[in-house]
Amino acid sequence: MLDHLINVNSEIGKLKVVMVHRPGKEIENFTPEMMHRILFDETPDLWIAQKEHDYFAKVLKDHGTKVLYIEQLAAQSLTSPEIKNRFLERMLNESGYPKGTVHDALKAYLFPMASQKMINTIIAGVRKTDVDLKPVKHSFDDAEHVGYPFYMDPMPNLYFTRDTSACIGNGLSINRMTFPVRRRESLFNDLIIKHHPLFKSQHIPLWRTRNHYHTHIEGGDEEVLNNHVMAIGISQRTSIGAIKGIALRLFKHSHFDTILTVLIPHNHALMHLDTVFTMINYDQFTVYPGILKNNAISTWTITPDGKGGLHYQYDDNLKRALKRVLHLDEIDLIMTGNGDPIVAPREQWNDGTNTLAIAPGVVVTYDRNYVSNLILEKHGLNVITIPSSELSRGRGGPRCMSCPIYREDLKQQ
Numbered sequence: 001m002l003d004h005l006i007n008v009n010s011e012i013g014k015l016k017v018v019m020v021h022r023p024g025k026e027i028e029n030f031t032p033e034m035m036h037r038i039l040f041d042e043t044p045d046l047w048i049a050q051k052e053h054d055y056f057a058k059v060l061k062d063h064g065t066k067v068l069y070i071e072q073l074a075a076q077s078l079t080s081p082e083i084k085n086r087f088l089e090r091m092l093n094e095s096g097y098p099k100g101t102v103h104d105a106l107k108a109y110l111f112p113m114a115s116q117k118m119i120n121t122i123i124a125g126v127r128k129t130d131v132d133l134k135p136v137k138h139s140f141d142d143a144e145h146v147g148y149p150f151y152m153d154p155m156p157n158l159y160f161t162r163d164t165s166a167c168i169g170n171g172l173s174i175n176r177m178t179f180p181v182r183r184r185e186s187l188f189n190d191l192i193i194k195h196h197p198l199f200k201s202q203h204i205p206l207w208r209t210r211n212h213y214h215t216h217i218e219g220g221d222e223e224v225l226n227n228h229v230m231a232i233g234i235s236q237r238t239s240i241g242a243i244k245g246i247a248l249r250l251f252k253h254s255h256f257d258t259i260l261t262v263l264i265p266h267n268h269a270l271m272h273l274d275t276v277f278t279m280i281n282y283d284q285f286t287v288y289p290g291i292l293k294n295n296a297i298s299t300w301t302i303t304p305d306g307k308g309g310l311h312y313q314y315d316d317n318l319k320r321a322l323k324r325v326l327h328l329d330e331i332d333l334i335m336t337g338n339g340d341p342i343v344a345p346r347e348q349w350n351d352g353t354n355t356l357a358i359a360p361g362v363v364v365t366y367d368r369n370y371v372s373n374l375i376l377e378k379h380g381l382n383v384i385t386i387p388s389s390e391l392s393r394g395r396g397g398p399r400c401m402s403c404p405i406y407r408e409d410l411k412q413q
């Protein structure tokens with residue numbers, strides 16, 4: 001048993017413990033007209049997606065990583081009827097049913113289930129036809145939901161475990177997600193950190209909680225570059241207010257003293273910093289060329305101002321900013337799709353930039369992005385590819401599908 005289970009002081013330290021989610025019924029339990037709202041661009045084939053995810057998990061295990069499943073951790077955290085009841089009430093409340101007839105019917109349907117079945121059912125979504133409740137005809141309260149098939153929406157994005165929480169140092173950022181469809185996911189992280197036997201007695205510091213209603217941050221934007229420097233994307237999913245909040249907390253209560261913020265286009269394709277920039281070795285990074293207009297990009301380096309506030313240093317050159325904060329003489333920015341004007345956007349769309357380092361210079365990538373993979377190999381990376389035809393339809397890659405909990409500290413920091 002590791003003396004403290006959360007330890008992430010880099011993006012590249014050997015990955016010892018990771019949390020994932022095996023895609024379930026939730027990625028087939030939606031219609032094409034729901035896709036935009038639930039942040040999907042396709043309707044994946046569940047059976048193949050599960051085979052692909054099992055392959056991903058096996059690659060991690062074969063390289064010495066303990067793979068934990070969030071759905072199992074959540075069920076194992078329901079260690080008493082009181083904890084189960086409190087969790088379900090929070091889930092029903094955030095699903096729109098704080099009380100009333102629908103609340104009562106959903107409670108009667110879910111609470112008697114065994115813990116794992118209840119967790120899996122919540123993730124998969126609850127249809128109106130699943131529940132023993134005859135809707136009141138012509139009810140004004142239901143007027144907006146007539147014909148909508150669900151009482152509780154499915155959670156098809158849960159297999160992107162990177163986003164709802166981020167392990168930083170020995171603590172955790174539990175995230176207020178940007179879009180409603182993903183907001184309930186971090187209830188699982190909250191449950192696990194408070195009640196799972198692996199975590200509850202570890203007094204894990206929280207750098208951010210999900211209880212923020214005007215700011216949002218997602219783990220795809222939170223990159224731990226080393227044991228005192230983070231990179232955080234200013235993106236469609238992470239707001240300035242959230243960055244200021246986590247910076248103040250980290251600077252006051254942790255060994256982190258520098259946050260390199262990177263302004264990226266606010267859109268679905270480039271939704272998180274890790275869709276356009278990842279660290280893969282001591283001095284090597286993947287970068288999507290589409291974020292570098294004439295090689296320029298806006299960055300602000302945030303550091304403590306010595307009076308309890310924040311100091312900002314602007315730089316429009318990513319390479320210069322990275323060398324400065326990481327104290328590196330030279331760095332290797334490896335372009336997605338080898339910088340080709342057609343291949344780069346195409347492979348970025350299928351997460352060719354979204355690599356997962358499992359050790360310095362050892363990366364897991366999607367096999368479909370063969371140009372990006374080849375250029376990584378030419379730059380000396382050990383590239384381990386995984387099948388991805390269905391997993392990629394959720395618009396996330398290997399880094400998105402993994403929440404590192406424990407990485408070995410690097411010899412050289």
Ligand SMILES: NC(=[NH2+])NCCC[C@H](N)C(=O)O
Pocket residue numbers: 038039040157160162163182219220221271272274275354394395396397399400
């Ligand atoms: N870290 C990441 N890049 N996560 C990708 C998440 C994809 C998911 N469909 C969403 O839009 O939220």
